[in-house]
Amino acid sequence: MRNCSENPVLERGVKKPAKSKHASPAEATPVCREIAGDAIELQEFLQAQGRAQSWHMSDNHAAEDSWTYVRYFDGDELDKYADTMAVAKDVKFSHGKAAVSVRTTDIGGGFVRVQITARFLGEAKSDETVISQPAAQWPLASTGLLEKELFSTIEKNYHPLR
Numbered sequence: 001m002r003n004c005s006e007n008p009v010l011e012r013g014v015k016k017p018a019k020s021k022h023a024s025p026a027e028a029t030p031v032c033r034e035i036a037g038d039a040i041e042l043q044e045f046l047q048a049q050g051r052a053q054s055w056h057m058s059d060n061h062a063a064e065d066s067w068t069y070v071r072y073f074d075g076d077e078l079d080k081y082a083d084t085m086a087v088a089k090d091v092k093f094s095h096g097k098a099a100v101s102v103r104t105t106d107i108g109g110g111f112v113r114v115q116i117t118a119r120f121l122g123e124a125k126s127d128e129t130v131i132s133q134p135a136a137q138w139p140l141a142s143t144g145l146l147e148k149e150l151f152s153t154i155e156k157n158y159h160p161l162r
Contacts, residue, residue, distance in 0.1 A: 001033050001034070001035050001036075001151070001154065001155050002033065002034050002035075002111075003032075003033065003034070004032035004033060004034050004113055004115075005034065005107075029117075030101075030103070030115035030116060030117045031115070031116050031117070031144065031147040031148070031151070032113060032114070032115045032116075033113075033114050033151050033154075034107065034111045034112065034113050034114070035111065035112050035114055035154060035158070036110050036111055036112075036160055037110075037111075037112055037158065037160035038106075038112065038160060038161070039064075039065065039104035039105065039106050039112045040064065040104075041160060041161060042104055042112055042114060042154065042158065043062060043066075043067050043102065043104055045154070045157075045158050046067065046102060046150065046153075046154070047060075047062065047067060049153055049157070050069070050071075055071050056071065056072040056073075057069045057070060057071050057072070058070050058072070065103060065104055065105060066101065066102065066103050066104070067101075067102045068099070068100065068101045068102070069099075069100055070097050070098070070099055070100070071097065071098050071100055072095065072096075072097045073095060073096050073097065073098070074094075074095050075092070075093050075094050075095055075096075078093050078095065078096040078120070078122055078140075079093065080143070080145060081098065081118070081120065081142065081143055081145050081146045082096065082098070082120035082122060082140035082141065082142060082143060083140055083141045083142070083143055084122060084140060086140070086141060091124045091138070092124065093122040093123060093124050093138075094123050094124075095122075095123050096120055096121055096122035096123055096140070097120070097121055098118045098119060098120045098121075098142075098146065099118070099119045099121075100116065100117070100118045100146070101115075101116070101117045101118075102114065102115070102116050102150075103115040103116075110160075114151075114154070116147045116150055116151070117147075118142045118146045118147060119139070119142070120139070120140040120141070120142060121137055121138070121139055121140065122137065122138050122140050123136060123137060124136060124137070124138050
């Protein structure tokens with residue numbers, strides 16, 4: 001595994017966020033690594049890891065060069081993977097979800113460029129009794145830990161067939 005020689009921003013499949021009363025976090029730049037192996041093999045490996053670790057997922061879509069899914073988190077997991085402190089001090093997150101995109105591109109020389117992006121949405125409750133928060137859902141920025149864990153899993157457990 002090595003750092004990407006370039007880190008192109010994902011162009012296809014990026015949706016503009018819906019209008020919200022709250023400012024959305026800055027658009028996440030994909031975390032990118034180049035890995036020795038095959039693109040489809042890497043995607044199949046990551047999908048198998050999700051099943052083996054019993055991630056609570058839905059909206060699972062796989063294509064030749066991408067895998068997208070929604071992963072659900074309890075409040076503690078959300079605090080770990082998303083920047084929940086950036087919203088407001090009196091907001092308590094009970095649970096949330098992340099839209100995860102994994103893109104793979106063969107770049108030659110036996111390497112695949114893997115780009116992972118996670119966008120979070122948290123379900124919030126406010127402790128404020130005088131002025132309650134107007135929204136129940138809050139867009140959150142990634143801490144980068146989810147992406148790092150996925151790459152760590154690849155580095156420790158993935159062995160290309162060729």
